[in-house]
Amino acid sequence: MKATTTEAEFEILLRRAGLDLDPAQRAGIHAVxxxxxxxxxRIRMPAPGADEVAAASAEPATIFAAERGA
Numbered sequence: 001m002k003a004t005t006t007e008a009e010f011e012i013l014l015r016r017a018g019l020d021l022d023p024a025q026r027a028g029i030h031a032v033x034x035x036x037x038x039x040x041x042r043i044r045m046p047a048p049g050a051d052e053v054a055a056a057s058a059e060p061a062t063i064f065a066a067e068r069g070a
Contacts, residue, residue: 001034001035001037001038002034003030003033003034003037004034004037005030005033005037007026007027007030010026010029010030010033011026014026014029
């Protein structure tokens with residue numbers, strides 16, 4: 001899977017993460033970076049049924065009130 005991040009952008013990401021890699025290491029990691037991007041895109045997708053959960057959580061909570069005896 002080809003990465004959508006260019007090598008220059010990837011180098012910036014590595015620097016931002018504080019990783020000082022030699023060119024061979026950068027090239028090796030960038031070669032598989034497309035798979036990492038695919039995983040990141042997948043975990044950022046809404047879960048199936050998430051809209052149903054959001055609608056259910058928008059309903060007011062049931063409040064329990066015990067009856068007091070006289």
